[in-house]
Amino acid sequence: AHEDLARAEKLADLGIVAAGVAHEMNNPLAIIRGNTELLEMYLPEDGDGREEVEVINRQTERMAKIVSNLLTFARQRPMRLEEVAIPRLLDDIIEQAGHQVDLAGIRIERRYPPQLPKISGDPDKLRQVFVNLIVNAVQAMPQGGVLTLTAEPAEEGFCAVSVGDTGGGIPPEHLDKLFTPFFTTKEAGTGLGLSVSYGIVKDHKGTIKPESVPGQGTRFRVLLPVVRKEEE
Ligand code: ADP
Numbered sequence: 001a002h003e004d005l006a007r008a009e010k011l012a013d014l015g016i017v018a019a020g021v022a023h024e025m026n027n028p029l030a031i032i033r034g035n036t037e038l039l040e041m042y043l044p045e046d047g048d049g050r051e052e053v054e055v056i057n058r059q060t061e062r063m064a065k066i067v068s069n070l071l072t073f074a075r076q077r078p079m080r081l082e083e084v085a086i087p088r089l090l091d092d093i094i095e096q097a098g099h100q101v102d103l104a105g106i107r108i109e110r111r112y113p114p115q116l117p118k119i120s121g122d123p124d125k126l127r128q129v130f131v132n133l134i135v136n137a138v139q140a141m142p143q144g145g146v147l148t149l150t151a152e153p154a155e156e157g158f159c160a161v162s163v164g165d166t167g168g169g170i171p172p173e174h175l176d177k178l179f180t181p182f183f184t185t186k187e188a189g190t191g192l193g194l195s196v197s198y199g200i201v202k203d204h205k206g207t208i209k210p211e212s213v214p215g216q217g218t219r220f221r222v223l224l225p226v227v228r229k230e231e232e
Contacts, residue, residue, distance in 0.1 A: 022070035084119040087112040105144025112151045117226040132193035133163040140167025162221040169214035
């Protein structure tokens with residue numbers, strides 16, 4: 001337990017440093033994004049340079065995501081519980097990210113029953129969990145594939161929400177490291193997405209579990225508590 005504490009402290013320190021760096025990166029990043037937006041306006045419709053600006057846009061988007069992950073890793077705000085409709089939350093994320101997913105040659109399959117009980121949760125935090133899972137799923141399918149989003153009633157008082165992909169899967173020896181902060185197998189990964197997600201799900205008194213078949217794909221199954229009747 002002593003070692004756990006020392007380790008937790010070290011991680012917290014690391015988080016503060018990371019958040020400081022991330023915060024410092026926010027300003028230059030905003031300036032780059034603002035200026036590429038201007039460049040995009042100045043460039044002729046189908047002239048030279050458009051593709052390059054697109055590349056800059058995509059990569060700055062990616063940096064913005066890393067920065068935002070680092071920031072949330074260190075700065076946890078208290079939970080604000082609401083009644084959350086999971087299908088709407090997922091649809092919303094897809095509406096924003098769907099274009100990129102299409103471009104990646106990925107088909108999205110949604111399976112939600114019409115009458116799904118609402119979740120007792122913090123919508124912003126839950127959004128972060130599912131964005132992280134969806135981004136990971138998309139990144140696992142560089143050659144395209146199927147992204148499956150499922151929501152269904154589960155064990156007594158819970159809803160199961162899962163994000164599945166038809167990517168390369170997770171080697172069994174990685175399974176118990178996935179939720180450790182900074183564990184990543186990606187060149188530009190932070191290894192924070194799943195550890196942040198784990199913390200958020202735990203704060204909801206839920207669970208998150210990976211199921212993966214190497215070579216076939218991965219599914220993350222998240223159990224979240226439904227709103228109890230007397231709270232409605
Ligand atoms: P990052 O995406 O920055 O690496 P995460 O904490 O989100 O950080 O993920 C940690 C690691 O878990 C990834 O680097 C990858 O090895 C593995 N992983 C997560 N989701 C998937 C998935 N859907 N398919 C295959 N591997 C995954």
